Amino acid sequence: MLVIKNLQASIQDEKQKTKSILRGINLTVKPGEVHAIMGPNGSGKSTLANVLAGREDYQIDGGTVELEDKNLLTLSPEERAAAGLFLAFQYPVEIPGVNNMYFLKAAVNSIRKQRNLSQLDAIDFLKIIKEKIKEVGMDEKFLSRAVNEGFSGGEKKRNEILQMLMLEPRLAILDETDSGLDIDALQMVAKGVNSLRDPNRSIIVVTHYQRLLDYIVPDFVHVMVKGQIIKSGDKELALELEAKGYGWLESSI
């Protein structure tokens, strides 16, 4: 599904100084697997997620990324989405003036178009969205509002999961979708993610806390520190991290 080899990325700060963030990431995710990426703040987890989604602010300094044999790094963000990649953002942006429902329909149909599928008409679309919005426990009134505008933190995260359910990605990356959620919302998110679990789909969960992993049980856990994956293991590693923190690993590099 996803093969990342020696990925390096940097950013130019305001003073035009180059700051290297990802310093040789290697990661292979097979179909049907769930991977968790953990690590201290600032280690580059969101950068990795954004680079995979195609954010142009970052410069790719080396390495390769393949998604189902496609060279991901040459594709535009919209082509990556059509290829099946979905990123649930850590900080979903508010877009005043763009209606949430309209946006969702445009997104679904853009992806269908790129995949040579027929366009969903308003009626079919409405049927599907009403079903999915229940699953994430959102009120339908959020559909008639502007995208994320004035949504609480939790509502924004639910809206991300709603989009994920509508777009049915092949590879979903959830960037700290659990942070700031109460236990009900957390379970809802987990339920949404688990409903997507299937042998042809892969999921990467970026998280700070082991808590989410009680609900979305990962096949692999990776620890990212200073732009590198320094340790990988199974779900026991998450428990160990919870108990010991990251200090013992950081000192090892």
Add this chain to the structure above:
Amino acid sequence: MIDASTKDVAVLNPSPFAALRLDNPFVPEKDWLQDIQVNQLKAFLHRGFPTQKEELWKYTDVTGLAKQSYIWPKRNLESFQQKIKLEKAISIVFVNGYFSPEFSNLTALPENVICTTISDAIIQHEDRIKPYLINKMDLNRHPFAVLNGALMTDGVFILIPKNVFISVPIHFYYYNTQQTEFLTAPRNIILAEAHSEVTFIEEYTSDNEAKYFTNAVTEIHAEENARVNHYKLQAENPSATHIANIFIKQKQNSVVKSFNLSIGGRLAREDVHVLQQETGAECYLQGFYHLTRDQQHIDNHVHVDHCAMHGVSSMLYKGIMRKKSHAVFNGKVFVHKNAQHIQAHQANHNLLLSFDAEVDTKPELEIYADDVKCTHGATVGQLDSEALFYLRARGIDKDQAMALLTHAFADEVMNQIKDEEIKNYVKQRASHVEE
């Protein structure tokens, strides 16, 4: 005779205007009208075209107009098709400046309302219209209004009597087809008597490529408790020059809404001047400008004079600039002494979509009363790159994502239009931009 000897003749060649005035085919011959036209032309020529040394014209160069040659347009008798139309409207169509009864439709006009051309009103309603035509305009501030007075072509005269409410909008449609350079100077006068209500749309457009010059003046007089909804749509061709002065005079508790769409022309200058003469008047001024071509220049000057207590004014203008275009916005709220308890808000927001585009924006407040609530602000920005990425990450392609965001930007002001049919019409009009 015209006395232009005191002016710099190299910059100002008076002969075309003088000749034009002598054989104006649009307005009937009346001695009083001749006198006023002679005087206004004299005054204008004496003053000369404004230059960029004048504060009000700092960013807009109109000296090219002094070097152009002008003739009157010819009547066009061929038929034409309005590309988009309002479903229900009283429509008054002018082709190349000439009233075209065959394309106009006044059947929905209530009997007690006067709605006719200026030239007809000069004959049929001379006493009613004369005071407005002989009224002197401020030569220094509104030189083009004075020039309009000298060379007035035809336009619309509306008088809504006391307590009359017209539910159907009145649509003035100025449409140009002539392929050679010419000048028109439309004049519209709208008198809304006490407790009356009217909605009208003045639209300027063309299907030609001629470098013509439209120099329009619209006067709105809202008497006590009158409600006037005004829409001005400027969609002239890419070579045209459009200069417009809109004067709004408000009496007690009147409410005027004026929406100004400006997308056409090579050079456009729109002055809206509101004068609140009595207490409790409210005006809502909105504008949207969209510049899509290299060298396109659109300048909006919006000025509100609060002369009486308890007045309200609200200004929201938004603009999008592409390519090497240049927009200018100047909003001014002037609160006169003793005009207490005024609420005035003004905002101007600009979206630059190219590195070559430029905007000069200046919101101004001048307050001589002490108990007022005023806010103002202006922004210039680019498309939100985070939002753009978010939309693209959901599969929406770059062009569509940009269109979604620019529409969202425009919609904030478009959605101020409460009449659904007119809103749709204005939105359609706005999306017919020539690139």
